[in-house]
Structure formats: C-alpha cells, structure tokens
Amino acid sequence: MQLTKITTLSVAVAAALAVSACGKKQEAPAASAEAGTQVVKIGFAAPLTGPQAHYGEEYKNGVTLAIEDANAEKPTIGGKPVSFELIAEDDQADPKTATQLAQKFVDQQVNGIIGHFNSGTSIPASKIYSDAGIPMIAMATAPQFTQQGFKTTFRSMTSDTQQGSVMGKFVVDKLGAKKIVIVDDRTAYGQGLADEFEKAVKAAGGEVVKREFTNDKATDFAAILTSIKAVSPDVVFYGGADAQSAPMAKQMKRLGLTAPLVSGEMTKTPTFLKLAGKEADGTIASLAGLPLEQMPKGKDYESRYKARFNMDVATYSPYGYDATRAMIDAMKQANSAEPAKYLPVLAKISHTGVTSSNWSYDDKGDLKDGGITVYKVENGEWKVLETVGGGAAPAPAAGASAAQ
Incomplete structure (x- = not known):
C-alpha cells in the first residue's frame, strides 16, 4: 500500500512538471464572471521569461488592457452577457514549447489566440491552430507566416x-x-x-x-x-x-x-x-507602424497604459491591444464566439484601433494599412x-x- 501511494504521488508530481515545462501559466487578473455569463477564453503566448521577456510582458499588457476595456463595456454576444478571460502562457521563444502550448490551448477549447510573439514560434504553432480552426493574430513578421495558405493566420504588424x-x-x-x-x-x-x-x-x-x-x-x-x-x-x-x-x-x-x-x-x-x-x-x-504620437488614438492609449501599468509604452503593446479588440469586435459582429462563425468576419474586419483607423486584412492575413x-x-x-x-x-x- 505504501508503494502504491508513493507511485501515485510520483505520477502526480511528474504530470505537474510536464505541464510546467510547456510554459508558465500567467492569467491576467479579472473579476469572476457573474452567474449566467458566458466565459470566452482568449489564449496568449509569448516569451515571459528569459532574455526576451520584456517583449512578451509588454505585449501581454496591451492584451490585458484590451480585455479589461472590453469587459468594462458589459458586452453581449447572441443576446447573452459575456466575459472575456485571458489565458496567458510562456512559450519561452522556443518553437517546441510553442507547439506544446498550442495543443494545450486547443485542448482547453480557447475561442481565439493572440500571439505568438516570435516568427519562429508562430509558424509551427499556426499549423496546430489551423487544424483546429482557431483564429490566431500573431506579432510574427516573417513573410512565411501568412504564406502557408492557412485561413486562420493574421498579423498584428506589417511583415x-x-x-x-x-x-x-x-x-x-x-x-x-x-x-x-x-x-x-x-x-x-x-x-x-x-x-x-x-x-x-x-x-x-x-x-x-x-x-x-x-x-x-x-x-x-x-x-x-x-x-x-x-x-x-x-x-x-x-x-x-x-x-x-x-x-x-x-x-x-x-x-x-x-x-x-x-x-x-x-x-x-x-x-x-x-x-x-x-x-x-x-x-x-x-x-x-506609426510613432505613438502619430497613431490615431496613441496619446489616449499612452496615458491609460501608464496609469494601468505604471510604465511607458515601449513597442508592442498597442498592437497587442488592437489585435485583441479586433478579434473581440469580430465575435460581436458575428454574434458568436465560435471560431468557425467569427473567422470569416475577422478576415473582412474593418476596425478602428489605436494604431490604425482601418485595421483590416488582405486575403493572406497581412495588414493592409501598415x-x-x-x-x-x-x-x-x-x-x-x-x-x-x-x-x-x-x-x-x-x-x-x-x-x-
């Protein structure tokens, strides 16, 4: 009996370590959804530890602010109240970890993905999201990212x-x-x-x-x-x-x-x-993109970002913010958070954002106005x-x- 207990404990510890190896989960603080409110899960992946952590953290801040703003508007989809929940993971800028996290997000049945940050992680992860039919809006800038023929891949920045x-x-x-x-x-x-x-x-x-x-x-x-x-x-x-x-x-x-x-x-x-x-x-x-002070809503974003996070805007957070708001906008226009239903709307979105007054995509998922x-x-x-x-x-x- 003692051996059985030890073995069970070892398996549990091993399982926990395996999950940890896929990336450290870092959920954004959010109020609990009220009873009867549908929770819409938005996955996020970027380097949150290591030498590129400063990129990922700033990127995540923009996504966090977008979700907080959206929830403050008391949104409804299909006539029912919804609450957007950020599930943030550390892919360590590593392609293998990124693909493990991509499968984890698919298993969790997330409604959409903001990320990954690096081209080297976004490209291999995109195949997994494409197979599952889950839209992703990545910071990746490598031309190959949108040249794979996947209908689910979109950019946050010009290529x-x-x-x-x-x-x-x-x-x-x-x-x-x-x-x-x-x-x-x-x-x-x-x-x-x-x-x-x-x-x-x-x-x-x-x-x-x-x-x-x-x-x-x-x-x-x-x-x-x-x-x-x-x-x-x-x-x-x-x-x-x-x-x-x-x-x-x-x-x-x-x-x-x-x-x-x-x-x-x-x-x-x-x-x-x-x-x-x-x-x-x-x-x-x-x-x-444009300098922050020339962005359509750059000055307002800058002041709100600094008030929320007590730091200046660096580089990537406005694009993370706009990507998240564009995805949420597509869900609201489609009147559904189901990926298959809002994906065609996202592909044809015309969103007024912080970085652009016309956030829209061409047939490959590249931004038109960059x-x-x-x-x-x-x-x-x-x-x-x-x-x-x-x-x-x-x-x-x-x-x-x-x-x-």
Missing part, C-alpha cells in the same frame, strides 16, 4: 517584406551607403528580415560585400566584427533582438567601426538603449527620421548620412 524593403532602400538612397554588411541571428525573424533587406539593397543599387551569421544567444561578436572591419563597410545591418544588437553596438564602437548599426523593431526598444549605453548613439532601426517608421538614437533617445506609408506624410531623414 518583414515591407520593413526590409523600406530599410534596404533607405540605407542606399538616404544614407548614401554603397558597401553593406549583413549579420543575422538565424531565427525565422532575424534571417527573414535580413533576406528582405538584402533584396532591397541590391534593387536600390547597393552592394552586400559580406554576410555573417550568429545566434540568438551570442554576446561576443569580436571575431565577426574584426572580419567586418576589414572590408570597411558603410553600414552594418543586424537582423535579430536587442539582447544581441546592444552588445554588438558597443563592440563596434570599441573596435573603431565607424559604420552605423542598422536593425529592425526588436532593436528599437528602451532595453537596447539601456544595454548599449552611450554606444547606442547613431544606431538606426525600423519599426512597423506604415514603417525609421528611427535613430540621438543623445540616448530614439528620434524619428522618416515614416513611410500608414497614412503619414514621409518626413525628411534629417541630417542622416552614412558617415554618422
């Missing part, structure tokens, strides 16, 4: 095809760069952005004189940068996150590399500024150089040159 195209043309036409070096971290996001950037550089008449690779765990780039310095580039482009671009920026300056570091939206963060310190100055990065903004670090702050598309008039790249 790397748009962003890479803008940046490739920018460094050649606006910075006057002729010799460009590209480094990427071999993730779906980093490599995808670098590939699109390379195409645009060549189309604009620039030359990619060297392409190097690292990984999303590296912090020492001495060997790569020494090799890069030997070819005297006008620009060094990095496809990857701030955990790598920040030490790369510091090491470039210490090695005497005068070429500016150019990167994408995972570098355009407050964290990059903190990690890179004074060596951040001169770094240029693109970000999908701008790209180019920023530069000056005196430790991100300053707007130029905005392309998204309803904003392009601003001149004030004083930008490859020598800076």
Whole structure:
C-alpha cells in the first residue's frame, strides 16, 4: 500500500512538471464572471521569461488592457452577457514549447489566440491552430507566416517584406551607403528580415560585400566584427533582438567601426538603449507602424497604459491591444464566439484601433494599412527620421548620412 501511494504521488508530481515545462501559466487578473455569463477564453503566448521577456510582458499588457476595456463595456454576444478571460502562457521563444502550448490551448477549447510573439514560434504553432480552426493574430513578421495558405493566420504588424524593403532602400538612397554588411541571428525573424533587406539593397543599387551569421544567444561578436572591419563597410545591418544588437553596438564602437548599426523593431526598444549605453548613439532601426504620437488614438492609449501599468509604452503593446479588440469586435459582429462563425468576419474586419483607423486584412492575413517608421538614437533617445506609408506624410531623414 505504501508503494502504491508513493507511485501515485510520483505520477502526480511528474504530470505537474510536464505541464510546467510547456510554459508558465500567467492569467491576467479579472473579476469572476457573474452567474449566467458566458466565459470566452482568449489564449496568449509569448516569451515571459528569459532574455526576451520584456517583449512578451509588454505585449501581454496591451492584451490585458484590451480585455479589461472590453469587459468594462458589459458586452453581449447572441443576446447573452459575456466575459472575456485571458489565458496567458510562456512559450519561452522556443518553437517546441510553442507547439506544446498550442495543443494545450486547443485542448482547453480557447475561442481565439493572440500571439505568438516570435516568427519562429508562430509558424509551427499556426499549423496546430489551423487544424483546429482557431483564429490566431500573431506579432510574427516573417513573410512565411501568412504564406502557408492557412485561413486562420493574421498579423498584428506589417511583415518583414515591407520593413526590409523600406530599410534596404533607405540605407542606399538616404544614407548614401554603397558597401553593406549583413549579420543575422538565424531565427525565422532575424534571417527573414535580413533576406528582405538584402533584396532591397541590391534593387536600390547597393552592394552586400559580406554576410555573417550568429545566434540568438551570442554576446561576443569580436571575431565577426574584426572580419567586418576589414572590408570597411558603410553600414552594418543586424537582423535579430536587442539582447544581441546592444552588445554588438558597443563592440563596434570599441573596435573603431565607424559604420552605423542598422536593425529592425526588436532593436528599437528602451532595453537596447539601456544595454548599449552611450554606444547606442547613431544606431538606426525600423519599426512597423506609426510613432505613438502619430497613431490615431496613441496619446489616449499612452496615458491609460501608464496609469494601468505604471510604465511607458515601449513597442508592442498597442498592437497587442488592437489585435485583441479586433478579434473581440469580430465575435460581436458575428454574434458568436465560435471560431468557425467569427473567422470569416475577422478576415473582412474593418476596425478602428489605436494604431490604425482601418485595421483590416488582405486575403493572406497581412495588414493592409501598415506604415514603417525609421528611427535613430540621438543623445540616448530614439528620434524619428522618416515614416513611410500608414497614412503619414514621409518626413525628411534629417541630417542622416552614412558617415554618422
């Protein structure tokens, strides 16, 4: 009998550990649903621990605020009161964990998914959601995400095809760069952005004189940068996150590399500024969408976000907010939270949001109205150089040159 008890306990402990390995559950605080109120479950997955946790937490804050706002409106679907519940999980920016969580969400019969954050997690998870018929609105920017032919995949931001195209043309036409070096971290996001950037550089008449690779765990780039310095580039482009671009920026300056570091939206963060310190100055990065102050409802969102979370908006939370509100709007318009019933409405949604006055999708699930903004670090702050598309008039790249 004692052996049976021990064995039973061991199985229980093992099961608990297995669930924990799939990702730490982090449900947003919410009031209990009143009796007779239908609970609509919205799953969320992003890195909530590890070096990319700051991305995931800010993203989750936007989703949390959207759900709180929706519930405060006392919504009804099908004539009955509903309460939206956020089920948040940590996918650790790991593809294997992401697929385990995707199956877990399917088993829990969630009504929709906001996430995942990374392209490398969103792409494998999307097959599981597609098979189950559950819509997902992901932060993923890799072109492959919406090129799989799934009817359930939608974006929260413009794709790397748009962003890479803008940046490739920018460094050649606006910075006057002729010799460009590209480094990427071999993730779906980093490599995808670098590939699109390379195409645009060549189309604009620039030359990619060297392409190097690292990984999303590296912090020492001495060997790569020494090799890069030997070819005297006008620009060094990095496809990857701030955990790598920040030490790369510091090491470039210490090695005497005068070429500016150019990167994408995972570098355009407050964290990059903190990690890179004074060596951040001169770094240029693109970000999908308009600057916060130019977003249709950006100022209102900024004040409410700061009041709720006691921190400034960083990068991703407005897009998480709009994605969540667009999904909820689709459910309300369809008069149903059943995925099969609101999915066609989501595909044709025209939603007025924080980031866009016309949040809508093309037939692949890419956002139609997406701008790209180019920023530069000056005196430790991100300053707007130029905005392309998204309803904003392009601003001149004030004083930008490859020598800076």
